[in-house]
Each structure stands twice: as structure tokens, then as C-alpha cells.
Amino acid sequence: MTNTTGDRIVKAAKLPAECETKDDVRAEIDRIDQALLALFAERHGYVTRMAEIKTDPHEAYDPQRIDSMIVKVRRRSLDLDLDEDQAELIWRTLIDWNVNYEKGIIAARRRAK
């Protein structure tokens, strides 16, 4: 299911306005978190593959790629009425972790040679 801008959205069992109790809200949050986790896991598979393709630990940090991603994240947050700073913080935290993850994989592979 996608929205008008072509973004994949998770079908809500209840829309926010239809939630009458805290448990109603939490059930929907849990449903979305489950979908987010699956997407994070899928994304991580590509980050791992990227670590296999890169040959130098210094390649792990790609500032141009990161800057372009943050521009897109902030712009799409605006379109989705999400706080841009919150979105940027989430993505920078994710990317920072991935950079260190990639560095570790690349460095370990080089040591093993």
C-alpha cells in the first residue's frame, strides 16, 4: 500500500482518531514498529553488502552520500509534516552506527589477509 507520493505506508487497523484507549494506540504503534524493524533489517543487509564491496575502512564514511541523504530526509519530513530535526537525528544515528559497523567488517577482512 502506498500514499499519494508513492511512499510505502503500513495499513492502520485503527487511524489515530479511531483509537479510544492507550492500548488502542499502543497496538498501532507496536504494529508500525514491527514493520519498521523489518525494514531496518532489510536495509542492514544492504549495508553489510556495501561493507563487502568497500576495500578501505576510510570508505565507510561517505560525507557526500550522507549529506545528500539528509537533504532528502529533511525534505520528505517536511512533506509528511514530521519534525525535520527529529528525522535527521534518527538517520544520522543510524548512519553513524553503520559507518562503524562497516569499518569493523572492512578492517577485519584486511587483517585476515
Ligand SMILES: C=C(O[C@@H]1C=C(C(=O)O)C=C[C@H]1O)C(=O)O
Ligand atoms: C551504505 C553506505 O555506507 C555508509 C552508510 C550509509 C547508510 O547507512 O546509509 C551511508 C553512507 C556511508 O557512510 C554507502 O556508502 O552508501
